[in-house]
Amino acid sequence: MTTYVYLSLIPEALIASMLPPDDFGLYYAIGSAKRSRGQAIFFSVDRNKLSGDDFPLANVDTRCVAHSDGRPKSSLYLSIYRVLERVPREALTALHLATDDGRVLTVEPKQFVPDGEDRAHLYQEFCPVTPRIVSHLNPAEFAEFITRAERDVHVPRIAFAELTLGNLKNDPDHHDIDNLPYPNIGHLRDCLRELSKAPHKASKTVLRQMTQEVLFRTIRNGVFVGDPTGISAFPLPSRDALEREYRAWWRSAQSTFGH
Known part of the structure; x- marks a missing residue:
């Protein structure tokens, strides 16, 4: 066996x-x-x-x-x-x-291709640390930044997911949050505002550690593992594919509300 x-x-x-x-x-x-x-x-x-x-x-x-x-x-x-x-x-x-x-x-892993959007990103780190971060950096840039040995605070490798920001990705003050299920949306808005006013600031911590399970339905474009040598990307199927080809998993993911 x-x-x-x-x-x-x-x-x-x-x-x-x-x-x-x-x-x-x-x-x-x-x-x-x-x-x-x-x-x-x-x-x-x-x-x-x-x-x-x-x-x-x-x-x-x-x-x-x-x-x-x-x-x-x-x-x-x-x-x-x-x-x-x-x-x-x-x-x-x-x-x-x-x-x-x-x-x-x-x-399965695929080559990482940046989407080219100029927007804010929301990252949930899984391992070896678990903060939730907003950043100007795309996933590959973020992985390189957080694992850069020259920085006083860094990790040798990082596993993380990008989570959806909905309408807040370009406008922290947008009135429609599209049912974003995150705790303390007001604090998230504040972090995004601070980030938008500091274009040279790479990231801002939203939560110091995970306080509940990550809702899989909030994962925007996949899970990543990165270090100074590069990044491995594991992109989730499109919403249409999830609904058509992975319906049982998707329905289960949608019914989970965290703890």
């Missing part, structure tokens, strides 16, 4: 499993006696591109084995500390987003 390796972002962990992505997402989201129910964000990892010096890979297949009653091994934790920075970006073969009822959307 195949042994899969996954990189979970929330919480950060490298996990071996006998479950394929859809089944692992169901297990990881629905939970067990050891884990409460909640959404999951994880990557499939090509373990042939991992270093045996960083992770205990030599005996994975002998440790990740079926239970005595034949049930597949659901999870074997390989590492829980500073995992993202030690997994090469090229080892991330797919992104999986599991809703809190266990429905999984799988997204």
